Amino acid sequence: MAKNRNTETEIHDARSRLVSSALRLFAEKGFESATTREICEAAGANISAIRYYFGDKAGLYRAAFTEPLGDAPCRSDLQAYAGLPLAEALGRLFREFLEPLKKGEELQLVMKLHFREMIEPTGAWQQEIDAEIKPQHEALVALLKAHLELREVDVDAHRLAFAIIGMAVHFYVGQDVVSAISPAVLTGPEAIDVLAERLAGYAVSMIEGEARRRAQEAGGEA
Numbered sequence: 001m002a003k004n005r006n007t008e009t010e011i012h013d014a015r016s017r018l019v020s021s022a023l024r025l026f027a028e029k030g031f032e033s034a035t036t037r038e039i040c041e042a043a044g045a046n047i048s049a050i051r052y053y054f055g056d057k058a059g060l061y062r063a064a065f066t067e068p069l070g071d072a073p074c075r076s077d078l079q080a081y082a083g084l085p086l087a088e089a090l091g092r093l094f095r096e097f098l099e100p101l102k103k104g105e106e107l108q109l110v111m112k113l114h115f116r117e118m119i120e121p122t123g124a125w126q127q128e129i130d131a132e133i134k135p136q137h138e139a140l141v142a143l144l145k146a147h148l149e150l151r152e153v154d155v156d157a158h159r160l161a162f163a164i165i166g167m168a169v170h171f172y173v174g175q176d177v178v179s180a181i182s183p184a185v186l187t188g189p190e191a192i193d194v195l196a197e198r199l200a201g202y203a204v205s206m207i208e209g210e211a212r213r214r215a216q217e218a219g220g221e222a
Contacts, residue, residue: 094196
């Protein structure tokens with residue numbers, strides 16, 4: 001039994017080393033230039049391990065592209081928050097969304113790889129949009145529809161959803177800028193948790209403002 005556990009641990013460790021090495025090399029060199037041989041050398045793994053764990057180089061790339069961030073930022077299930085007060089639902093969303101900011105250097109490599117993917121597309125980013133980002137956006141829009149008591153989702157609901165999540169996205173793509181201007185905003189896990197709480201509050205204000213705007217327009221039309 002203990003031997004089986006040791007074997008499972010070794011397999012997990014070898015796979016993790018491959019993903020970690022692939023993330024660094026793909027981020028630095030891109031999919032085409034980073035070779036499977038140098039990835040395996042960096043990971044201390046046999047070249048056959050890539051086929052065993054990932055199928056091929058493309059499978060390893062997809063793992064490096066998606067796995068280091070875990071279940072966030074694009075995997076929050078807002079439908080599970082349907083019965084919660086708005087502020088609490090948004091607080092959970094932002095805490096989960098910002099959790100990867102606590103990963104430090106690993107997150108920087110992920111962002112570098114994502115930026116490279118946009119310039120040198122392999123199809124991984126489109127898969128991420130279809131499988132993760134779009135469903136999350138639709139769930140947020142559904143939450144807005146319920147709170148604003150909309151009969152149908154309109155373009156302004158989408159605008160608001162993009163604006164809400166865009167506040168959090170800025171702290172990923174503009175991490176260096178934020179750290180240069182006000183390091184305390186992102187220094188340490190506690191600061192990131194406070195940021196999530198503040199963003200939830202800002203988002204509630206945005207939604208309340210949108211509700212007032214719609215009410216005013218409806219009154220004008222009447």
